Amino acid sequence: MNDFDDWMQACLADVEAELGRHVIATAPAGLGEAMRYGVLDGGKRLRPLLVLAAARSVGGNPVAAMRAACSVELIHAYSLIHDDMPCMDNDVLRRGKPTVHVQFGEAQAMLAGDAMQALAFEVLTPAEGSDGDGDIAPPLQARLCGLLARASGVFGMAGGQAIDLAHVGKPMGETDLQDMHARKTGALLQASVLMGAACGETTPTQWQALSDYGAAIGLAFQVVDDILDVTQASETLGKTAGKDADRNKPTYVSLLGLDGARARARHLHGQAHEALQRAGLVDPTRLRCLADRLVERES
Amino acid sequence: MNDFDDWMQACLADVEAELGRHVIATAPAGLGEAMRYGVLDGGKRLRPLLVLAAARSVGGNPVAAMRAACSVELIHAYSLIHDDMPCMDNDVLRRGKPTVHVQFGEAQAMLAGDAMQALAFEVLTPAEGSDGDGDIAPPLQARLCGLLARASGVFGMAGGQAIDLAHVGKPMGETDLQDMHARKTGALLQASVLMGAACGETTPTQWQALSDYGAAIGLAFQVVDDILDVTQASETLGKTAGKDADRNKPTYVSLLGLDGARARARHLHGQAHEALQRAGLVDPTRLRCLADRLVERES
Incomplete structure (x- = not known):
């Protein structure tokens, strides 16, 4: 596991440096400052790690993969900024810091999120003649x-967010809950894996297996999130704990109970491992370790 | 001019039909409804017309150009939804209808805007094996x-929005005002022209001339907007008139006076014509007529 930790630490440092390069401080009228506050120096960077691990597992172009990793994290970070706003979840604490709208005001927070979504696509399409020209083939x-x-x-x-919004305080069956999470958090986690895979060569079978791996860990991530929301304190999570239960939002724990949710996480973990085996990759170690960490995490 | 009007009417119908196809009503939990309300059945569709006119002027692929036209309009429509929200301009009337957040609530309005930005890029990148596969070469x-x-x-x-926000009630010189508008509205109008041009073949000289044309009409559009804001009634505009002056926002009229602003619009109009001539296009008629309409419009 030491090799994995070394790889992960190196990736985290690289991603941080790359994000710092893309999210320029000189963007006008404080916008750059709000964007940097929202995306730098925080977060587990799970999505970038998935992109980079998947790219490595198929011998993908590492420069393209790093751009893909940054783009996914920008989308994730923008979604957190918008979700935290008063008209959505009205959260004041995120990653142990005041949320972006608390720090910079609502208008700037909305704009920072909007600009970060655009930036994700800018990062993927370096301009002709720019520094990144040639990083990714068109x-x-x-x-x-x-x-x-x-x-x-x-x-x-x-x-997924829209489904979530529409169901606060309303009962939700497991099928609907799964559909909501498959979209809300699952789709971007799965896309992280597939974007990494797209940076190299895959057979259709490998692509499908990686897609299944992504779907399994995407759902497992949410189940574990729901478990941690009721078992951990706010300090450990870096965000307000117990908030979903307080708001009477449907969760895997409310639906399956704590033991049931834990069993579900184990089952999805197994599915992820099975899919990886099926993919027959040259080097699946990093993807396997990421699945393990994701299920065993405590924050 | 009759040919131009016929062309324009046909384009407007096609764009409306295409947008209706891309913004699906079945998106979950009312999100599709809010998105359709925000983008269908309203607006001058200036940006799509610029895309389609520019594409025609260079013999561009019309199917790709139609997707580009829809994508630009989706970005424009999302920006209006977010701008109208209480934390930004707090407008209740747009295109003669209640704004999206008034109709659907703030959370849904924010999400609809976010989803429309994503959709703009979905429309440009049809999935393999989908209906649109083959519409645009990768x-x-x-x-x-x-x-x-x-x-x-x-x-x-x-x-540009961030600069705008930061300057409400503060003095602003002409250089700053121009920089703000070049970003806030000019960049997307200019991009509309260039995206249309990208659908065909251009020489570097033509590309530059079309870029200059786009910059000139982009700025002219804003100058005319500022003029109309003080000379027209809300009913004609379909939005609240006089709001910029009321809010003590810097405008071309406040900076140059009404006559000065009109002279500036004429000057930019001339620059747009000059750039078109320089481009030496086979058929610049539609782009020339659009520049004329843009300056002569009364709403």
Whole structure:
């Protein structure tokens, strides 16, 4: 596992440096400052790690993969900024810091999120003659943009958010709960794996297996989140604990009980391992370790 | 001019039908409804018309151009939804109808805008095996995504909004005002022209001339907007008139006076014509007529 930790630490440092380069401080009228506050120096960077691990597992282009990793994290970070706003979850604490709208005001928070979504696609499509020109071949740029856009929109994250909003305080069956999470958090986690895979060569079988791996860990992530929301204190999580239960939001724990939710997480963990085996990758170690960490995490 | 009107009416019908196809009503939990309310059945569709006119002027692929036209309008429509929200301009009337957040609530309005930005990039990158597969060659998809993303982010629309926000009630010189508008509205209008041009073949000289044309009409559009804001009634505009002056926002009229602003609009109009002539296009008629209409419009 030491090799994995070394790899992970190196990735985290690289991602941080790259994000710092893309999210420029000189963006006008404080916008850059709000964006940097929202995305730098915080978060587990699970999505970038998935992109980079998947790219490594298929011998993908590491420069393209790093751009893909940053683009996914920008989408994730923008979604957190918007979700925290008063008209959505009205959260004041995120990653142990005041949320972006608390720090910079609502208008700037909304704009910072909007600009970060655009930036995700800018990062994937370096301008001709720019520094990054040549980092990603144009057909790969197009493929990455398509995967990211579909994971972010009505079929993905935004659609899942809308379902979530519509169900606060209302009962929700397991099928609906799963559909909501598959879109809300699952789609972007799965896209992270597939964007990494797109940076290299895969057979259709490998692509499908990696897609299944992504779906399994995407759902496992949410089940573990729901478990941690009731078992951990706010200090450990870096955000307000127990908030979903307080708001009477449907969760895996409310639906299956704590033991049932834990069993579900183990089951999905097994599915992820099975899919990886089926993919027959040259080097699946990092993806396997990430699945393990994701299920065993305590925050 | 009759030919131009016929062309324009046909384009408007096609754009409406295409947008209706892309913004699906079945998106979950009312999200599709809010998105359709925000983008269908309203607006001058200036940006799509610029895309389609520019594409025609260079013999561009009309199917790709139609997707580009829809993507630009989706970005424009999302920006209006977010701008109208209480934390920004707090407008209740847009295109003669209640604004999206008034109709659907703030959370749904924010999500609808977010999902529409993602959808703009989905439309540009049709999935393999989907209906639109083959509409746009992958390198063109990448180029269109890059142009659109840069026009939408910190170097474009979102950056201009941030400058705008930061200057309410504060004095602003002409250089700053121009920089703000070049980003806030100019970048997307210019990108519309260039995205249309990218759908065909251009020489570097033509590309530059079309870029200059786009910059000139982008600025002219804002100058005319500022003039109309003080000379027209709300009913004609379909939105609240006089709001910028009321809010003590810097405008071309407050800076140059009404006559000065009119002279500036004429000057930019002349620059747009000059750039078109320089481009030496086979058929610049539609772009020339659009520049004329834009300056002569009364709403």
